[in-house]
Structure formats: structure tokens, C-alpha cells
Amino acid sequence: MTALEYRTIPEAHLDRALDLHYLVFLEKDGEDELRKLHREVLEHCDRIGAYEGDELVGLLAAHPLNLSIPGGELDCAGVTFVSVAPTHRRRGVLSGMIAELWRRCAAAGQPLAALWVSEAGIYGRFGFDPATRSYTVVIDADHPLDLRISPDERPLRLVPPEDAPAVIGALHAAARDERPGRVARDDFWWRTHVLREEDEDDDNLSAPRIVTIGDPGEQPAGYVLYRTLTDDEGRGTVHLRELEADSPAVAAALWRYVASIDLADKVRAWGRPLDDPLLRFSGDRDQVRVTQEFPALWLRLVDVPAALERRGWSARVDVVLELTDAGVPANAGRYRLTVGPGADGLAARVTRTEDAPDLSLDVRELAACYLGGTDPAELVRAGLITEHTPGAAGRLGAASRTELLPHTTDEF
Numbered sequence: 001m002t003a004l005e006y007r008t009i010p011e012a013h014l015d016r017a018l019d020l021h022y023l024v025f026l027e028k029d030g031e032d033e034l035r036k037l038h039r040e041v042l043e044h045c046d047r048i049g050a051y052e053g054d055e056l057v058g059l060l061a062a063h064p065l066n067l068s069i070p071g072g073e074l075d076c077a078g079v080t081f082v083s084v085a086p087t088h089r090r091r092g093v094l095s096g097m098i099a100e101l102w103r104r105c106a107a108a109g110q111p112l113a114a115l116w117v118s119e120a121g122i123y124g125r126f127g128f129d130p131a132t133r134s135y136t137v138v139i140d141a142d143h144p145l146d147l148r149i150s151p152d153e154r155p156l157r158l159v160p161p162e163d164a165p166a167v168i169g170a171l172h173a174a175a176r177d178e179r180p181g182r183v184a185r186d187d188f189w190w191r192t193h194v195l196r197e198e199d200e201d202d203d204n205l206s207a208p209r210i211v212t213i214g215d216p217g218e219q220p221a222g223y224v225l226y227r228t229l230t231d232d233e234g235r236g237t238v239h240l241r242e243l244e245a246d247s248p249a250v251a252a253a254l255w256r257y258v259a260s261i262d263l264a265d266k267v268r269a270w271g272r273p274l275d276d277p278l279l280r281f282s283g284d285r286d287q288v289r290v291t292q293e294f295p296a297l298w299l300r301l302v303d304v305p306a307a308l309e310r311r312g313w314s315a316r317v318d319v320v321l322e323l324t325d326a327g328v329p330a331n332a333g334r335y336r337l338t339v340g341p342g343a344d345g346l347a348a349r350v351t352r353t354e355d356a357p358d359l360s361l362d363v364r365e366l367a368a369c370y371l372g373g374t375d376p377a378e379l380v381r382a383g384l385i386t387e388h389t390p391g392a393a394g395r396l397g398a399a400s401r402t403e404l405l406p407h408t409t410d411e412f
Contacts, residue, residue: 002053004093006100009049009059014039017047017059017081024083025118034200041192042081046108048100050084050093057085060097062104063412066184067112068176070372070402071312073184077105077302079115080412098126102302102328111303111310116296116411123298127327129368130295132181132406133274138291139267141238141259146283151253152213154221159210161197165190167212168223168244175244179273180371181297181406193410194225194241205229205239213245213253222250224258236264242409243269248277271296273407297408299367304331305350307370313339313346317399319392322357323366331363339399358392361385372402 009017018038022029029035042061050058063078079101084093105113114131117123139145159167165187176182185194199205205227212220222245230236238258245251255278258267272278274293282288301307304323317339325331336353339346359376365384368374376393379385387393 004057004091004096005051006048006096007051009042009047009056011043013049013056014042016056017042017049017083020056020059020085021081021083024086033198037192037196037200038081044188045080046077046104048097048104050088050097052088057088058093058097059083060094060101062101062113064108064110065114067114067180068182068184069112069180069307069311069370070314070400072310074112074307074310075108075110076112076114077101077108077110078183078412079113082115082118094122095126098327105302111301111306113300113302115298117298120295124364126300127325127363127367128298128300129364130297131299131367131371132295132297132373132408134271134294134296134407135274135276135279135290136292136294137267137269137272137276137278138289139255139259139269140265140287140289141261141267142265143287145256145259146287147252147256147281148283149248149252149281151256152221152247152249153253154214155216156253156257157212157214159212159223161195161208161210164195164208164210164225168210168220171220171223171244171246172242174246179404179407180402181373181408183408183410183412185410189410193412199227202229208241211254211257213250221246222254224254226258228261228264230263234263235266236261238264238267240267240269241271248281251277252281271409271411273405275405297406299370301331301363301367301370302328304363304366305335308335308337308350309348311348311370311400313348313399314401315395315399316340316346317395319358319389319396320353320355321366322360323363324361325363328363337396356388358389359385359387359396369397369400371406372400373406376400 045061048060061081065076065078067076197207210225212223214220225242226240321335334353336351338349369376375397380387380393
């Protein structure tokens with residue numbers, strides 16, 4: 001049996017990589033436009049191939065992302081296109097590619113890795129855990145949206161997709177600064193992941209529609225991005241992809257707009273934050289229903305000290321963490337996390353220690369708590385974190401709390 005070798009996939013092998021990906025995900029060979037898009041995306045990724053001789057039997061790609069975290073942002077490997085040939089399953093191909101990814105993250109100074117899972121049972125063993133969660137919300141649009149607050153009455157404007165990054169990019173960036181878990185977007189990301197004409201998951205959906213709100217000549221106060229679909233019986237559905245607003249009144253105006261579009265009797269908003277104000281200012285929760293809650297972005301801490309020290313904190317804390325990490329052994333051991341006054345507010349210092357631990361946990365549980373979406377005390381109650389010092393989990397949770405829950409808008 002020929003030994004597996006893990007190396008960069010050259011551009012000359014990109015068609016082979018895509019053929020492997022379509023085979024693994026039981027998809028027909030990409031249509032010309034979709035294949036062209038996938039190839040362009042792979043060209044912008046770090047590409048790890050598992051080769052058996054000259055045969056490509058595994059693919060793992062990583063976007064060079066910048067992810068918002070509490071108090072700032074960090075470089076992050078956005079894992080995608082993970083594929084193992086069906087003839088080579090259960091032979092350690094995925095484990096080998098991920099081990100190579102950890103080496104590359106260390107060399108590139110990427111303390112984090114993240115992904116959206118296709119099979120949730122796979123990635124926990126590699127140290128990933130859900131760090132953001134989302135709702136799917138469905139609105140009955142047969143009658144006007146019942147609201148408990150007055151919507152902003154400034155004018156709405158339809159924006160052509162090609163103009164959208166310049167018009168709404170600053171508003172998206174401002175919203176990103178307020179919430180952990182969001183990806184920075186450049187023109188390439190807007191074009192290939194947000195505003196492409198045909199939706200990759202459902203080619204029956206319309207092209208993207210973008211509507212802003214605000215006075216003429218001023219920066220928009222909010223925007224909504226959606227697609228539409230009409231079924232065989234003429235019933236229309238608005239598929240809302242994004243809604244950002246700088247005030248509750250602006251949000252109310254945009255929700256009112258999408259719920260009043262002619263010929264549409266339903267709004268389906270996938271991937272909304274768990275603390276979406278719509279769920280509070282809606283006047284009729286039979287009209288606005290949460291139909292699904294799901295784990296969204298899965299996170300992995302590749303360099304634990306760097307990730308903790310570069311995160312913002314909301315309260316002082318001094319706690320010793322005993323960490324296990326089977327995938328990146330350099331992370332394992334005991335750390336003292338001390339959060340105290342710094343030059344610009346609170347700052348963290350992480351040092352190795354032999355002191356007795358206050359909390360024992362795996363790197364997976366640390367990832368779940370890192371963006372502020374999971375309280376460590378919840379994981380103590382679930383038996384996933386061991387609390388040696390009473391109250392230690394509560395103190396760590398208070399220090400890591402964020403004003404808004406983490407939320408991820410970009411699937412990759």
C-alpha cells in the first residue's frame with residue numbers, strides 16, 4: 001500500500017479536486033458557471049491534498065479569513081471543500097489533512113480555525129465545537145406585520161447588486177464590530193459568497209435583492225438582502241438572507257417591508273441571531289414563529305494562549321485552566337488566565353503554571369465558550385467541564401460575556 005502524502009494542491013490539479021468534491025457529495029459535475037465559481041474560490045484558498053502516489057484521494061481547503069471576536073478580530077482558517085474519496089474512507093485521510101492544517105495555521109499565525117459542518121458527528125473529535133447558534137424564523141405575510149414599536153419612516157431604496165458593497169459595506173462592517181463570529185468581507189467575498197446571481201443551494205431562487213433605508217445622500221441606516229421564490233400555485237416566499245439595522249425602529253421598518261412584498265405570503269429568514277430584537281418587538285408571536293434552532297459556526301482554538309490574550313474581556317478574573325488537546329498537544333497543560341487593567345481597559349495574560357486547576361476542560365469546550373455564546377457554568381452542569389473551585393465557572397463566564405450574542409452570517 002502506497003503511503004499517503006499531504007501537500008499543496010497546485011492549480012493544475014484544481015479540476016481533479018473539484019471532480020473529487022462532486023463525487024464525495026453525490027453531486028453531478030458542476031455546471032460551467034458553478035464549476036467556474038468553485039474553481040475561483042479554490043484559487044483563493046490554501047489547498048491541502050492527500051495523495052496516494054499521483055492519485056488525489058483527499059481535499060481540504062481553507063479560506064484566509066478575518067473573524068470578529070470579543071473586542072477585536074483574529075486571523076482564522078475557514079475550512080471548506082472537505083472531501084475524502086469513498087475508496088479511502090477510514091484510513092486516516094481526514095486526520096492527516098487536519099494535522100497538516102494545524103501545522104499551516106501555526107506557520108501562518110492563525111490562532112483560530114472554523115467551519116460549517118456537513119456531518120455534526122465528525123468534527124468534535126478534532127477540537128471543533130459550535131461557537132454560534134442561529135434561528136430560522138418564518139413570518140406569516142398574509143396580513144400586515146404586527147409590531148409593538150413604531151417603524152422608522154425614512155424612504156426605502158432598491159440597490160443594484162453590483163453597487164451593494166459600496167453602499168452597504170460600511171454598515172455591514174459596523175454590525176460586524178458589534179458581534180463576534182463574523183467574517184470580514186472584501187470585494188471577492190461579496191461577489192462570490194453573498195451577491196452571486198444564482199443561489200448555490202437553490203437555483204430556483206431569484207437573484208439577490210438589496211433594499212436600504214435612510215435619507216437621500218446619507219449613509220444607509222439599515223439594509224435587507226433577500227431572494228424570492230414562487231411555487232407552482234403562485235404563492236411567493238421571501239427568503240431573507242441578511243438584515244442589519246442601526247436601531248430597533250430601522251429593523252422594524254425593514255421587517256415590515258419584507259412582510260409586505262406583493263404576491264408573497266411568507267417570509268423565511270434562515271440564520272437569525274438568538275437575540276434578534278424582532279422576537280421582542282413582534283406583536284403576534286403566532287405570526288412570527290421560530291421554526292428551527294441550530295449550531296452555526298464551529299470553532300477551533302489552534303493557539304490557545306494567543307486566542308485568549310487577544311480576546312476582549314468584560315470583567316476581571318484569575319483562574320487556572322487545565323486543558324486537554326489531543327489534536328494540538330502544544331496546547332495541553334495548565335494555564336493561569338489573569339484578566340486585569342491594561343493600557344486600554346481590561347487585558348488578559350496567559351501563563352503556564354503548576355498551580356492546582358480551578359477548571360478542567362477540553363479544547364472543544366473552550367472553543368464553545370470563546371466567542372461568548374456558551375456559559376462555562378452550563379457545561380459544568382452538563383458534565384463537560386469539571387469545576388474544582390466553586391464559582392470558578394461563573395467568574396469565567398462573567399469575564400467572557402458579550403453585550404450581543406455571537407452570530408455568523410456567512411456560510412462557507
